[in-house]
Amino acid sequence: MAIDFDKEKQELTRRNFFSLTAWGIYGVGLLGGLALCGKFFVPNVKYGPASxxxxxxxxxxxxxxxxxxxxxxxxxxxxxxxxxxxxxxxxxxxxxxxxxxxxxxxxxxxxxxxxxxxxxxxxxxxxxxxxxxxxxxxxxxxxxxxxxxxxxxxxxxxx
Ligand code: FES
Incomplete structure (x- = not known):
């Protein structure tokens, strides 16, 4: 009985792909959330000439x-x-x-x-x-x- 290593390797590659994609989405979401939190600390004021x-x-x-x-x-x-x-x-x-x-x-x-x-x-x-x-x-x-x-x-x- 022969084992098909290529098929197993292909499944691992697909699994890695989905795993990387999931981590990528998670990372983008996390960075977006942190950016929004960071904006909270910046005053929402426009600095123009004094009135x-x-x-x-x-x-x-x-x-x-x-x-x-x-x-x-x-x-x-x-x-x-x-x-x-x-x-x-x-x-x-x-x-x-x-x-x-x-x-x-x-x-x-x-x-x-x-x-x-x-x-x-x-x-x-x-x-x-x-x-x-x-x-x-x-x-x-x-x-x-x-x-x-x-x-x-x-x-x-x-x-
Ligand atoms: S800007 Fe239009 S009339 Fe003065």
């Missing part, structure tokens, strides 16, 4: 002036002791608006805003954001782009 920035002393802004802070896309307006910060980001699709004789115009799709940031011509549906302003103990003013206030909300400078 607060200093604009210096109120004396930097002459009465009646509208001063653009280009890198922040914000206009600072002053009327007496009242100082306001208006966003220069269009409420339609986010283009930067430009100051005009009547207020602000958006070069992208033609939205127009008055000097207070109210929409006077679409397609934008809402006015430009106004940001909250606070005064530091040093006297410097600080604009907080994370604090959106109603249009026309001024900060009254303490002298």
């Amino acid at each position: 607060k920035f200093s604009i210096g002393l109120a004396s930097n802004f002459p009465d009646g002036a509208v001063q653009n802070i280009q890198d922040q896309k914000v206009s600072i307006i002053r009327h007496g002791q009242n100082i306001g910060a208006i966003s220069e980001v269009c409420q339609h699709l986010g283009c930067t608006v430009a100051a005009s004789s009547t207020g602000y115009d958006c070069p992208c799709h033609g939205s127009k805003y008055d000097a207070m940031g109210n929409v006077t011509h679409g397609p934008a549906q809402i006015g430009l954001f106004w940001f909250g302003i606070s005064q530091l103990p040093s006297g410097e003013l600080q604009v907080d782009k994370g604090n959106i206030v109603p249009i026309g909300t001024y900060y009254v400078v303490k002298s």
Whole structure:
């Protein structure tokens, strides 16, 4: 009686194949699970530019002036002791608006805003954001782009 070693060898190979496949699937699943667990320890926060920035002393802004802070896309307006910060980001699709004789115009799709940031011509549906302003103990003013206030909300400078 002859033993068929080749057949036995072929079965072992098939068994090894299925075993390796099972271990492979197990390993991929384990690594995927560990990756998901690892993601739990990474903060789910996007680090962007700070929402607060200093604009210096109120004396930097002459009465009646509208001063653009280009890198922040914000206009600072002053009327007496009242100082306001208006966003220069269009409420339609986010283009930067430009100051005009009547207020602000958006070069992208033609939205127009008055000097207070109210929409006077679409397609934008809402006015430009106004940001909250606070005064530091040093006297410097600080604009907080994370604090959106109603249009026309001024900060009254303490002298
Ligand atoms: S982005 Fe300003 S009108 Fe479209």
